[in-house]
Every structure is written in structure tokens, then in C-alpha cells.
Amino acid sequence: MYNPTTRLLTILELLQSRRELSGVELARRLEVDVRTVRRYITMLQDMGIPIEAGRGRYGGYQLRPGFKLPPLMFSEDEAVALTLGLLLTRHLGLGIDVAAVEGAMAKVERVMPMPVNELVKALQASLEVELPISDKPHPPEAAVIKTISLAVQRQQQLELQYQAWNGEVSLRTLDPYGLAYRAGFWYMVGYCHLRQDTRTFRLDRVLQVLLGHQTFTRPAHIDIMQHIEASIAKTPGAWRIDVLLQTTLENAQQLISPALATLEATPEGVNLRCYVQTLPWFAHFLAGLDCDMVVRHPPELRAALQALASRVMKIGNAQADASNEASNR
Numbered sequence: 001m002y003n004p005t006t007r008l009l010t011i012l013e014l015l016q017s018r019r020e021l022s023g024v025e026l027a028r029r030l031e032v033d034v035r036t037v038r039r040y041i042t043m044l045q046d047m048g049i050p051i052e053a054g055r056g057r058y059g060g061y062q063l064r065p066g067f068k069l070p071p072l073m074f075s076e077d078e079a080v081a082l083t084l085g086l087l088l089t090r091h092l093g094l095g096i097d098v099a100a101v102e103g104a105m106a107k108v109e110r111v112m113p114m115p116v117n118e119l120v121k122a123l124q125a126s127l128e129v130e131l132p133i134s135d136k137p138h139p140p141e142a143a144v145i146k147t148i149s150l151a152v153q154r155q156q157q158l159e160l161q162y163q164a165w166n167g168e169v170s171l172r173t174l175d176p177y178g179l180a181y182r183a184g185f186w187y188m189v190g191y192c193h194l195r196q197d198t199r200t201f202r203l204d205r206v207l208q209v210l211l212g213h214q215t216f217t218r219p220a221h222i223d224i225m226q227h228i229e230a231s232i233a234k235t236p237g238a239w240r241i242d243v244l245l246q247t248t249l250e251n252a253q254q255l256i257s258p259a260l261a262t263l264e265a266t267p268e269g270v271n272l273r274c275y276v277q278t279l280p281w282f283a284h285f286l287a288g289l290d291c292d293m294v295v296r297h298p299p300e301l302r303a304a305l306q307a308l309a310s311r312v313m314k315i316g317n318a319q320a321d322a323s324n325e326a327s328n329r
Contacts, residue, residue, distance in 0.1 A: 004040075006075050007032070011040055015051065020060040079116045082108060083123050140186050140203035147209050148188055151176045157212035158190070163205045165235065170194065174201075175216040178224035182259075187228045191216070198222075200231035229259040237275030239298055241282065245270040247291035255289055279304040 007030050014021055014029065023034045030037065041061055045051055050064035086105050105124070109117055151158050160172040176190040177198070186203035241261070245252050249265040252272070256263060261274035276282045283304035286293065295302050 008040055015063045020062040022060045076116050079120055083120045144203055144206050144209055148176055151211055155215050155218055157214045159210045159212050161208040163207055177218055177222055180224050180228055189224050189227050200228050232259040233262050233274050238277045239279055241274045242297040243272045244294040245272055245291050283308045
């Protein structure tokens with residue numbers, strides 16, 4: 001939660017980084033009302049900060065052109081947030097050179113006051129991060145992420161050389177809508193002119209990307225993460241799964257991640273459809289669902305469930321025999 005001093009510093013940082021901000025936008029970012037923003041602006045002006053206010057109810061605020069504050073003024077909480085972000089960047093596979101992270105950390109340490117600097121060094125010395133990403137492929141090049149980010153922000157087309165999951169390489173013209181980082185992978189969602197549809201692309205499979213010359217209009221409402229999860233669920237695998245869950249759609253959605261399977265409500269229940277690489281694992285997953293079901297496809301999944309049931313029964317019988325033996329002693 002903000003305190004008044006932090007809010008004042010935050011207003012200064014926001015006004016330095018943008019040409020002009022409205023009172024409504026400042027209020028939204030600081031989680032206060034517009035009247036409180038005006039009070040903070042007055043306090044800053046009384047301190048000699050040349051903030052100019054536009055006229056009218058919706059007038060914005062800006063720093064007088066040419067005025068610059070001393071760089072890198074951090075509160076203690078901001079220093080902690082920045083340090084944690086840099087430390088996590090080392091482990092997340094974000095496509096950032098380790099030398100860049102270390103250089104940023106060194107610059108932050110050099111300009112911070114002693115009490116905050118001690119806290120930053122304490123975090124570096126004491127914090128350990130364990131993230132399950134060791135089995136993921138190499139992250140995409142930082143240049144790929146930068147190029148796509150610029151294209152998304154500018155609404156500028158991309159020319160893409162892409163290698164699909166089956167090894168096929170193709171050239172795509174793409175209208176990029178957004179980027180996302182999920183479970184160790186970078187993804188991009190955009191309209192593919194080759195397939196004439198909105199598609200999801202994994203950035204570690206991008207072989208080359210260039211900014212195009214054409215612009216486009218981004219859809220007003222698109223949920224990037226939702227689109228990625230739905231695409232993951234439809235990614236082809238060794239086995240195509242079709243199971244009828246005898247439950248409600250609401251209950252199924254609570255039990256099953258949208259990235260695992262697509263769910264469709266029917267009069268009989270909920271159709272679960274997805275692709276998986278191994279049937280024994282999926283048999284374990286289905287057995288953990290709190291509902292009845294009918295396996296429609298493949299028949300081998302029924303056999304995997306029967307084999308799992310036999311193993312569980314064997315374990316249960318062994319435990320019962322051990323308990324009886326102990327009670328007879």
C-alpha cells in the first residue's frame with residue numbers, strides 16, 4: 001500500500017516518463033481519487049517542482065519542458081521490488097543476457113543510499129530461487145522479444161520464419177497482438193495471413209523475425225493468455241482424447257486447466273477433448289477427478305484406467321494383509 005511520501009515520488013516519476021498525464025489516470029495508478037491527486041500536485045508545486053496543470057475538468061499535468069529531477073530516486077519498497085525483479089530475471093529464462101542483469105544490479109547499488117543499499121545486498125545474499133524450468137528449451141533471443149514488443153506497440157506487421165512442432169519451417173506475415181510468458185515458455189498471439197486465422201506461436205521456435213512495412217488495427221478485446229491456453233490444449237500429441245464427464249461445466253472448469261483440455265457443455269455432461277503424450281499419466285489424472293465419466297476415445301485409455309485400478313487394488317490388498325498380520329501378533 002502507498003504512503004503519502006511514496007505517492008509524491010511516484011507522481012514525479014510518472015510525469016518524468018510521460019509528456020502529460022490526466023488527473024484521472026494519476027488517480028487510477030495511485031489508487032486515490034482525483035481530489036487527492038490535486039492536493040499532491042499542490043504539495044509538489046509548493047516544494048518548487050514546476051508542474052504545469054492544464055485548464056478544464058479533464059486537464060492534464062506535466063513537468064515544465066527541460067526540467068529534470070536527479071536520476072534513480074528509490075524508496076525502500078521500490079528498491080526491494082527492483083531487486084527482486086532482477087534476481088528473478090536471472091532464473092526465469094527471459095532471454096536477457098546475464099551480464100545485463102549484473103550490470104543493472106551494479107548501477108542500482110551504486111546510486112542507492114547506504115540503508116537501502118544494505119537491504120539490496122542482504123536480499124542478494126540470502127534469497128534463493130527454485131523454479132522448475134530446467135527441462136525447457138533455450139529462451140528466445142532478446143532481439144526477438146524486443147522486435148515483437150515494438151511491433152505490438154506500434155501495431156506493425158512482422159515477417160516471421162517459424163518452425164512448427166513437427167519441424168516444418170514456414171514464412172509468415174503476422175499482425176502481432178501480444179506477448180506472454182507462461183510456465184517457462186514465451187508465446188506470441190497474432191493474426192497469421194498464411195493461415196488466415198489468429199494463431200499462437202512459441203518464440204523459441206522463431207528462426208527469424210523482421211519488422212514489416214504495413215500496419216494493422218489490433219482487436220479491441222482479446223485475452224492473450226486465454227487464447228494461448230486454448231491453443232496449448234489443441235496442440236497435437238501422440239493420443240487424441242475424447243471423454244464425457246458426467247458433471248457440470250462449472251465444476252469441470254474448476255477441476256481442469258484450460259491449457260490441458262477444451263471443455264464443452266452438452267445435455268449428457270461435459271465433453272473433454274485434448275491431446276496427450278502418455279496414457280498412464282492421463283489415466284492418473286482422470287482417476288483424480290471427482291465425477292463419473294465415459295471414455296469415448298481411445299480404447300487404450302480404458303485399458304490404462306483398468307491397469308491403474310488393478311494396481312490400486314493390489315496396493316490396498318497388501319495394506320489390508322499387513323494390517324491383519326500385525327493384529328494377529
